[in-house]
Amino acid sequence: MPTLIIDEKEKIIDRHGANPEKILNILIDLQFASPEGYIDQETAQLVADRLHMKETRVYEIISFYAILKDTPQARYTIKVCSSSPCHFSGGTMVMQSLEKALGVKENEATDDNLFMYHGIPCVGACGQGPVIKIKDTVFGNLNPAKIEQLVKDLRDGRYPEL
Numbered sequence: 001m002p003t004l005i006i007d008e009k010e011k012i013i014d015r016h017g018a019n020p021e022k023i024l025n026i027l028i029d030l031q032f033a034s035p036e037g038y039i040d041q042e043t044a045q046l047v048a049d050r051l052h053m054k055e056t057r058v059y060e061i062i063s064f065y066a067i068l069k070d071t072p073q074a075r076y077t078i079k080v081c082s083s084s085p086c087h088f089s090g091g092t093m094v095m096q097s098l099e100k101a102l103g104v105k106e107n108e109a110t111d112d113n114l115f116m117y118h119g120i121p122c123v124g125a126c127g128q129g130p131v132i133k134i135k136d137t138v139f140g141n142l143n144p145a146k147i148e149q150l151v152k153d154l155r156d157g158r159y160p161e162l
Contacts, residue, residue: 004033009043013050020051023061027068032135037073044070074109074116076154076162079133082119089129090142095119097147098132114155134162 012029016022026047031039039047039062048055062068080086080094095106098117102110109116123133128140132147137159139150153159 018050038069075114076134078117079120081123081131083122085126086129091130094130097144101148101151
């Protein structure tokens with residue numbers, strides 16, 4: 001997968017007006033646009049330069065927010081809602097189904113670095129529980145068969161926008 005070129009990164013920064021007050025939004029957008037799913041050193045330095053900040057400050061922000069990563073991530077990081085409504089509507093089943101379908105435990109990447117999953121506090125889609133979220137897309141009303149099909153569809157490239 002090709003990495004983002006500097007022009008693409010600069011367009012993302014410019015979309016936020018190169019405003020230091022919007023650094024979190026900038027970093028999240030850059031990370032989501034990155035095929036590797038993280039903020040690399042070159043990108044952190046570019047953000048620091050463009051926002052007139054110290055690179056160490058950019059890394060403080062990256063390390064503070066759990067959503068931001070400074071190491072390559074799996075292509076599809078599956079976030080499992082672990083809020084009370086999702087937990088009681090099948091959250092445990094989702095985790096077990098993902099472990100079975102992917103052959104890895106929570107917070108472990110698959111050998112092909114295509115998948116990883118972990119729990120998050122809330123997705124905000126309680127009426128669709130149990131749910132998972134991949135980037136900005138929520139998949140709800142899950143059962144083991146739907147989870148297995150979703151994993152197969154992702155492997156087959158049926159969700160190119162993710």
